[in-house]
Amino acid sequence: ETGVTQTPRHLVMGMTNKKSLKCEQHLGHNAMYWYKQSAKKPLELMFVYNFKEQTENNSVPSRFSPECPNSSHLFLHLHTLQPEDSALYLCASTSMSAAYEQYFGPGTRLTVT
Amino acid sequence: DQQVKQNSPSLSVQEGRISILNCDYTNSMFDYFLWYKKYPAEGPTFLISISSIKDKNEDGRFTVFLNKSAKHLSLHIVPSQPGDSAVYFCAAIYSGGSNYKLTFGKGTLLTVNP
Numbered sequence: 001e002t003g004v005t006q007t008p009r010h011l012v013m014g015m016t017n018k019k020s021l022k023c024e025q026h027l028g029h030n031a032m033y034w035y036k037q038s039a040k041k042p043l044e045l046m047f048v049y050n051f052k053e054q055t056e057n058n059s060v061p062s063r064f065s066p067e068c069p070n071s072s073h074l075f076l077h078l079h080t081l082q083p084e085d086s087a088l089y090l091c092a093s094t095s096m097s098a099a100y101e102q103y104f105g106p107g108t109r110l111t112v113t
Numbered sequence: 114d115q116q117v118k119q120n121s122p123s124l125s126v127q128e129g130r131i132s133i134l135n136c137d138y139t140n141s142m143f144d145y146f147l148w149y150k151k152y153p154a155e156g157p158t159f160l161i162s163i164s165s166i167k168d169k170n171e172d173g174r175f176t177v178f179l180n181k182s183a184k185h186l187s188l189h190i191v192p193s194q195p196g197d198s199a200v201y202f203c204a205a206i207y208s209g210g211s212n213y214k215l216t217f218g219k220g221t222l223l224t225v226n227p
Contacts, residue, residue, distance in 0.1 A: 043202070048213075100145050100213060101159045103159070106156045
C-alpha cells in the first residue's frame with residue numbers, strides 16, 4: 001500500500017453508536033490531519049498531529065475524539081453523533097520538507113441516522 | 114467569515130480551450146497558495162502552488178497567477194482535456210504560523226466537454 005489510506009470508505013451509524021475511522025500513511029510523513037467536508041462548504045480542519053502530539057483542535061465537539069498512536073496512524077473515534085455530522089471525513093499527511101503540500105486519503109463518507 | 118473564496122461553483126469549457134479558475138482571499142498574512150484537484154470518491158490531490166514572492170508558476174498545462182494587490186489568484190489550464198473534469202480547490206497558508214494550516218475555498222466544479 002502506498003500513499004494515504006482510510007477505512008472504512010463508507011459508514012452508516014446511529015446516533016447512539018460508537019465507531020472509529022482509521023487513517024494510515026505510508027509516506028514517512030510526520031504530521032497528520034483530520035478534515036471534515038460537508039456539502040457546499042470548504043474543507044474544515046478538525047485536528048492536527050505533529051510527531052504524534054496533538055497541536056491543533058479546531059473547536060471540535062468532544063463527540064469526536066482523535067488518537068495518534070504513532071506517526072503513521074491516525075484514528076477518529078466517534079460517539080453520540082448528530083445527523084449534521086454526516087459528511088466526508090478526510091485524513092491528510094505532510095512532511096517537513098514539503099510542509100505545505102498535504103497528501104489526502106480518499107475519505108470516509110459518514111452518514112448519521 | 115470565509116478567508117478563501119471561490120465564487121464560481123461550476124465552470125464548463127470545451128476540450129482544447131482554456132479553463133480559468135479563480136480564487137480570492139481576504140487574509141493578507143497568507144503567503145503561499147495551492148491548488149488541489151478532486152475526483153469523485155477520491156481525496157484531493159495537490160496540483161500546483163505559488164509563493165507570494167512570485168506572480169506566476171507554470172507546470173505543463175497548468176499555470177497559476179497571483180495578484181497580491183488584488184488578493185486574487187487564478188489557475189489556467191491550457192489546453193483543457195476531458196480528464197481535467199474535477200472539483201478544483203484553492204488553498205492558502207501563512208507560512209509563519211504553526212501546524213501548516215491550510216485554509217480552503219469551497220471548490221469549483223470544472224467540466225470539460227469533448
